[in-house]
Structures are given as structure tokens and as C-alpha cells.
Amino acid sequence: MRVFLSTDIEGTAGIADWNQVLPGAEYEMGRRLLQDEVNAAIDGALEAGATEIVVNDSHYLMQNLLPGELRGNASLLSGRHKPLYMMEGLDGSFAAALFISYHGSIGARLAILSHTYNPSCIAEVRLNDTVTGEAGINALVALHHRVPVALITGDDATADEALPFMPGIETVVVKRSVSRFAAESLHPAVACERIREGARRALCRLGEMAPPAIELPARLDVTLRTADMAEMATWVGEVERTGDRTIAIAGADPLALYRRFVTVVALTRVLGEQP
Numbered sequence: 366m367r368v369f370l371s372t373d374i375e376g377t378a379g380i381a382d383w384n385q386v387l388p389g390a391e392y393e394m395g396r397r398l399l400q401d402e403v404n405a406a407i408d409g410a411l412e413a414g415a416t417e418i419v420v421n422d423s424h425y426l427m428q429n430l431l432p433g434e435l436r437g438n439a440s441l442l443s444g445r446h447k448p449l450y451m452m453e454g455l456d457g458s459f460a461a462a463l464f465i466s467y468h469g470s471i472g473a474r475l476a477i478l479s480h481t482y483n484p485s486c487i488a489e490v491r492l493n494d495t496v497t498g499e500a501g502i503n504a505l506v507a508l509h510h511r512v513p514v515a516l517i518t519g520d521d522a523t524a525d526e527a528l529p530f531m532p533g534i535e536t537v538v539v540k541r542s543v544s545r546f547a548a549e550s551l552h553p554a555v556a557c558e559r560i561r562e563g564a565r566r567a568l569c570r571l572g573e574m575a576p577p578a579i580e581l582p583a584r585l586d587v588t589l590r591t592a593d594m595a596e597m598a599t600w601v602g603e604v605e606r607t608g609d610r611t612i613a614i615a616g617a618d619p620l621a622l623y624r625r626f627v628t629v630v631a632l633t634r635v636l637g638e639q640p
């Protein structure tokens with residue numbers, strides 16, 4: 366049983382600020398907390414019978430995890446400019462995908478460190494008219510490969526936003542968002558224990574899980590922060606300008622939709638302002 370882990374970082378218990386997830390004094394603590402949660406998920410997967418684990422490090426420069434400290438002799442996909450970004454490495458040979466340390470969308474009402482791929486360019490994404498974060502967008506790739514997303518971990522908003530597109534998914538909530546920059550977290554040891562148990566439970570009930578429930582043809586409506594970003598997004602083929610700051614990406618092929626979306630993310634990055 367091959368298991369694919371896509372890991373972000375903002376959904377880790379104890380993390381509440383950008384300075385814990387980007388290079389700086391607090392980053393070493395943040396990455397340590399993430400490493401422990403990823404290892405907890407691997408432990409749970411191994412208990413459920415996983416025989417091969419591939420971890421896609423998907424945050425920022427995508428070199429947050431320490432390869433030698435990954436449990437289960439897991440392989441590590443790390444580094445920048447992976448064509449399929451947070452979902453690079455997934456194919457139809459995997460029994461399940463697990464989303465670890467995910468976070469709420471930029472369009473969420475209340476979500477710690479909310480963003481959808483790039484907070485300096487993207488103001489909201491809707492998938493088939495429902496506000497979605499990275500989990501729903503990434504699920505397009507899992508749908509293409511017909512692989513169920515069995516587990517998601519993060520704050521309460523992360524779990525809530527995943528359910529419309531992955532109705533059978535196991536959710537582990539490790540913190541409650543209090544504001545965009547405040548959260549009440551479980552103790553890291555408790556969070557890891559719940560993640561280990563969640564991963565085990567999720568994979569033990571794989572038989573009742575299905576690939577993501579995203580109706581095709583699907584449509585991504587993306588609101589950019591400025592009009593010139595929306596204009597630039599249309600340089601990507603088959604992207605429709607639907608308003609001053611809005612674009613739509615639509616079609617029946619979920620992988621093609623995802624590729625177009627991450628191309629828009631990569632392209633518009635040059636217009637984002639660094640605060």
C-alpha cells in the first residue's frame with residue numbers, strides 16, 4: 366500500500382504567525398513541530414499497513430523537512446518548481462493521499478494564517494461556486510488519478526472547507542482559529558497522537574472512501590488582488606477574464622484545471638508586493 370503525503374506548515378499545532386513558517390528566528394521551531402506531525406502521520410499509516418510512503422514537502426521553498434528524520438524510510442520530494450506543485454509525485458499507484466498541516470483559504474471567515482497559494486496575489490478562489498482553499502484545489506489532481514484524499518489535518522476552518530469536496534475524509538483538528546494571527550493549539554504531543562490515530566483510522570476505512578467529489582466539468586473562479594494580475598492571468602491559455610479582478614478556469618479535465626491554476630500562481634507572483 367503506497368501512501369502519498371502532501372505537507373504544508375501553517376496547520377501545525379503551535380504555529381500562529383508567519384515568522385514561525387518563513388526564514389527567521391522562529392522558523393526552526395516551526396519546522397520541528399511540522400516534522401513531528403508528519404512523522405506522526407507516517408506512524409499511523411504504517412500501523413494501518415502502508416508499505417511505501419512518499420512525502421511531498423509543499424511549503425515555501427519546499428525544503429522544510431529533514432530527510433534523515435522522516436520515519437518509515439519515506440521518500441522525500443523537496444525543492445522548488447515542481448510541475449505539479451503541492452501534488453507532485455501523486456499517481457494512480459497510490460492507495461491514498463494525506464494532507465498534513467493544511468490551512469484555511471484566503472476567503473475563509475476565520476482561519477489562522479489563511480491564504481490560497483499566494484496571499485499577495487490571490488484574494489479568493491471558488492471551486493464550482495464554493496469557496497475553497499488549497500485542499501479543494503489540490504483535490505483536482507487526486508480526482509484525476511482516482512485516489513481518495515483520506516486525511517486532512519489543520520485548524521477547524523481547514524476541516525470545514527475540505528468536507529464539501531471530500532465528504533468521507535478523516536479530519537484531525539489540532540487548533541482552533543481565534544483570529545488570522547491567533548489560535549488555540551493542542552499541546553504538540555497531543556496533536557501528534559491525534560494525527561497518528563487519525564492516519565491509522567483513515568487508512569483502515571479506505572474501503573469506504575472515494576476519490577474527491579468534484580463535479581465535472583468543473584470551474585475555478587479566482588479573484589486576484591489587482592486588475593493587472595487578472596490581465597496577466599489571461600496570458601495563460603484558456604483562462605477567461607470575468608471581471609476587473611476576476612478570472613475563470615473551466616473544463617472537464619481536472620488535471621488541466623490544476624495545471625492552469627498553478628501556472629497563474631507562478632506567473633502573477635511577479636506582480637505581488639512583498640510587505
Ligand SMILES: [Zn+2]
Pocket residue numbers: 373374375468480482499
Ligand atoms: Zn499553504
